[in-house]
């Protein structure tokens with residue numbers, strides 16, 4: 257029997273309106289990261305919790321959280337009404353004024369970030385959060401270079417895309433100086449010929465230390481690292497790695513920037529992924545889950561030392577919408593709802609009791625599965641053509657007819673997956689119910705049977 261998503265109470269869908277949305281999209285909308293003429297975007301007409309409905313009224317379980325941002329699901333009523341209430345009261349105000357929504361959001365974030373990262377600079381999203389973090393680090397240290405990992409993503413603006421360590425950088429890798437990439441740990445395809453997590457950790461740290469000394473520690477302002485790299489493949493660092501990076505940064509006076517844009521706000525079963533490693537970065541960048549993406553918002557949480565650099569000296573940077581009331585009111589409501597509904601704890605339990613055992617089972621039963629890895633509601637299934645050679649089911653930086661078939665098979669069963677190169681990520685909202693998680697995993701189980709047919 258084929259698993260599909262039960263159709264629940266149907267929201268009102270006007271399919272004529274949806275068709276017009278599609279036609280206008282094709283005529284006028286220029287999409288991100290895409291060859292425009294090859295696109296066939298699904299119209300989403302309604303959404304609630306972990307589900308969305310297309311323009312024909314078909315219901316899908318959203319195992320992607322869109323771009324891994326709807327951490328409390330779609331249309332959470334507390335957040336929707338907080339945005340509406342804020343809109344009625346005060347839609348916008350310049351960043352130079354104090355405002356209750358912004359002040360309260362900053363307090364709630366500062367209380368949850370580790371250590372004393374108690375000052376928050378708000379941005380419009382993740383890329384500009386990283387841009388500002390690097391600018392702060394450069395001005396704080398008087399140094400220029402930034403170290404960043406391969407297999408990472410830090411955003412689409414010019415500097416942030418240069419920092420990025422995945423193929424989205426390649427065509428824009430010009431004009432910005434000073435980014436040096438290093439190999440992060442990735443035991444399954446170890447760059448260090450390691451065979452255990454401990455070996456991978458030690459060797460990746462030795463490589464990083466050598467790279468720092470060859471580049472010249474006195475030239476390096478910052479090291480930016482996703483606490484658990486996300487889109488690039490969900491690589492939970494092996495024991496001691498993040499702590500070792502912290503030690504190297506401290507020893508050489510390098511500002512450690514933890515990019516928590518995707519891994520933050522409950523995704524890994526903690527408020528921030530750095531908590532898994534007991535590390536306090538000097539700067540922590542966030543976006544996405546801070547308000548589930550209901551209104552664009554990002555930011556940088558700043559250490560007292562770096563904040564002090566700009567105590568008597570102006571910070572040369574700003575945005576018209578820094579701490580926008582609608583976005584920060586949404587953040588306040590989101591964080592409060594996550595506390596009230598114990599969403600972070602739920603993500604941790606769902607990961608340990610439902611997703612981890614299911615994915616372990618996939619790895620045992622399906623010969624197309626090379627590796628599964630993750631924590632909380634942040635998991636990757638790495639697909640291969642051959643378990644011995646580990647040849648990926650799609651090349652690095654590309655797709656393949658086989659991966660396209662798997663994505664289509666998920667959608668035809670009512671599951672929206674998150675696929676990247678040869679991986680399917682299991683990244684549903686943090687508050688997905690056990691029943692929905694199991695339903696989505698049952699669909700993936702079937703789709704992996706199709707993937708097994710591609711194994712040589």
Ligand code: PLP
Pocket residue numbers: 323380381382383384386409410411412482486487515516517518519543544554
């Ligand atoms: N950093 C990480 C780890 C991300 O995953 C992303 C987006 O996916 C970004 C930065 C960029 O965020 P934004 O798209 O909001 O600019």
